[in-house]
Amino acid sequence: xxxxxxxxxxxxxxxxxCPHQLGYSEAENNLPTGPKRFPHSVDYQGxxxxxxxxxxxxxxxxxxxxxxxxxLRRTDKGQYEYEQWQASIDLGQYANVGQYIALELLxxxxxxxxxxxxxxxxxTPSDPPPQESDQEDADRFQKVLPRLTLxxxxxxxxxxxxxxxxxxxxxxxxxxxxxxxxxxxxxxARLLWKDGCxxxxxxxxxxxxxxxxxDWIRSPDLLTPEPGKKxxxxxxxxxxxxxxxxxxxxxxxxxxxxxx
Numbered sequence: 405x406x407x408x409x410x411x412x413x414x415x416x417x418x419x420x421x422c423p424h425q426l427g428y429s430e431a432e433n434n435l436p437t438g439p440k441r442f443p444h445s446v447d448y449q450g451x452x453x454x455x456x457x458x459x460x461x462x463x464x465x466x467x468x469x470x471x472x473x474x475x476l477r478r479t480d481k482g483q484y485e486y487e488q489w490q491a492s493i494d495l496g497q498y499a500n501v502g503q504y505i506a507l508e509l510l511x512x513x514x515x516x517x518x519x520x521x522x523x524x525x526x527x528t529p530s531d532p533p534p535q536e537s538d539q540e541d542a543d544r545f546q547k548v549l550p551r552l553t554l555x556x557x558x559x560x561x562x563x564x565x566x567x568x569x570x571x572x573x574x575x576x577x578x579x580x581x582x583x584x585x586x587x588x589x590x591x592x593a594r595l596l597w598k599d600g601c602x603x604x605x606x607x608x609x610x611x612x613x614x615x616x617x618x619d620w621i622r623s624p625d626l627l628t629p630e631p632g633k634k635x636x637x638x639x640x641x642x643x644x645x646x647x648x649x650x651x652x653x654x655x656x657x658x659x660x661x662x663x664x
Contacts, residue, residue, distance in 0.1 A: 451477050458562035461660055468640045478561045486559040490648075502651030510553045510573055515652065517575035519548035549586065551575040554594050554657070556625050563658065568627060570657040572639070577653050579641045587655075594623045595635050595659055626659065633661035 451474070455463075459476060467473050478486065490501055498504040506512045553573045560569045572578070578587040629635060639657045644650070 449474065451475055453477075454479055454562045458564045458567075460564045461567055461658070464563070464567070464658055465638060468638065473640060473642060474646060476561050478559070482559060482562070486648075489559065500651050502649050505573070505649060506652055510555075512551055512553070512575070515575065517548075517550055519550070519576070550578065550583070552578070552590055554590075554623055557656070566660055568625070568659045570623070570625070570659065572655040572657050574653045574655070578655060591637060591639075591657065593621065595626060595637055595657075596622075629661045632664055634664050635659055636662045 454477060464476065467476050477483075493501055493504045498507070503515060506515050551574065554570055555573070557569045557571045563569050572587075572591070577583065626635070637657055637659045639655045641655050
């Protein structure tokens with residue numbers, strides 16, 4: 405396992421089953437043909453288009469290590485479909501795209517972290533929190549697990565076939581040092597292909613199961629590793645200027661097979 409986070413990071417599936425699944429075709433949607441079929445055929449940031457085979461593991465790793473995440477981009481078609489999907493969300497019913505994702509796709513009851521809902525605390529982020537010491541606040545968040553949902557990225561930049569691209573949605577920033585242990589244990593439970601790693605044992609030997617509960621089980625979207633292989637993953641959080649969904653914390657997670 406490799407864990408890498410960009411120095412630019414502050415905040416941060418069962419694939420996302422979007423009700424407005426976009427599968428555009430020229431005949432059905434009367435889209436123009438030719439090289440300028442999509443309005444994003446000119447990238448105004450001057451970025452080169454993605455490789456035809458998708459970004460490889462080393463390219464993603466290099467972008468993370470060099471703080472050049474902006475160079476990772478969707479195809480013109482992918483960007484068009486993503487923006488069309490966002491535009492289809494009824495913002496008269498939802499406050500923003502993040503709220504729609506949380507309620508309709510992730511099936512969360514709200515965007516409030518569980519640690520903010522205990523002991524009669526406020527259930528709306530706009531209300532002032534009760535007064536408590538910094539240590540009490542830190543202790544409460546250590547004791548109460550965040551709400552976490554791992555899903556395949558439904559509108560990703562393209563990656564090579566050997567790489568799976570997930571998004572980890574969370575009710576708090578999981579990239580901070582105080583949350584890193586919880587993040588690591590969650591990803592191990594969801595991505596580490598190890599028979600019995602997430603089963604409950606009466607003798608208490610299954611740390612993941614006993615610590616985090618029944619929801620932290622292997623992702624059903626995780627491809628079976630090839631014989632003699634195991635899973636390895638890296639992750640990053642986009643800097644603020646690159647986030648298209650800023651109201652829900654999320655990390656980008658990439659998984660591949662490596663030799664045991």
